[in-house]
Amino acid sequence: MDNQTIIDIVIFIQSFISTVFPIFFWGLIIYILSSWLPALRESVVGQVLGKIYEPLLEPVRKLIPPLGGVLDLSPIILLLVIRLFMSGLNAIFGAIITGLV
Numbered sequence: 147m148d149n150q151t152i153i154d155i156v157i158f159i160q161s162f163i164s165t166v167f168p169i170f171f172w173g174l175i176i177y178i179l180s181s182w183l184p185a186l187r188e189s190v191v192g193q194v195l196g197k198i199y200e201p202l203l204e205p206v207r208k209l210i211p212p213l214g215g216v217l218d219l220s221p222i223i224l225l226l227v228i229r230l231f232m233s234g235l236n237a238i239f240g241a242i243i244t245g246l247v
Contacts, residue, residue, distance in 0.1 A: 149246045156246075160239040167232050171225065174199055178221045199224075 177195040180186040187196070206220035206227075213219065 153243055153246050156239055156242050163235060171228055174225060
């Protein structure tokens with residue numbers, strides 16, 4: 147494969163991830179806010195979001211249990227991790243593209 151093909155593939159992957167991660171990020175925010183509305187959490191949408199995000203939140207909850215048994219900081223930590231992960235991926239993709247040019 148020539149460098150231009152590789153660059154095109156990397157740019158496609160970067161644009162795909164840059165599209166999917168914000169949707170994932172906002173879905174997590176909706177899931178967090180749904181904890182204030184029990185009817186939303188128990189709806190079909192809330193159950194689907196729970197199946198997506200609870201497996202990701204559980205390891206964080208094991209590291210940082212809810213403060214006082216009430217205040218759960220795991221969603222905030224997960225949001226930060228997602229943002230840092232996206233920044234790291236963008237830096238890696240930028241380095242790959244720069245190295246191939």
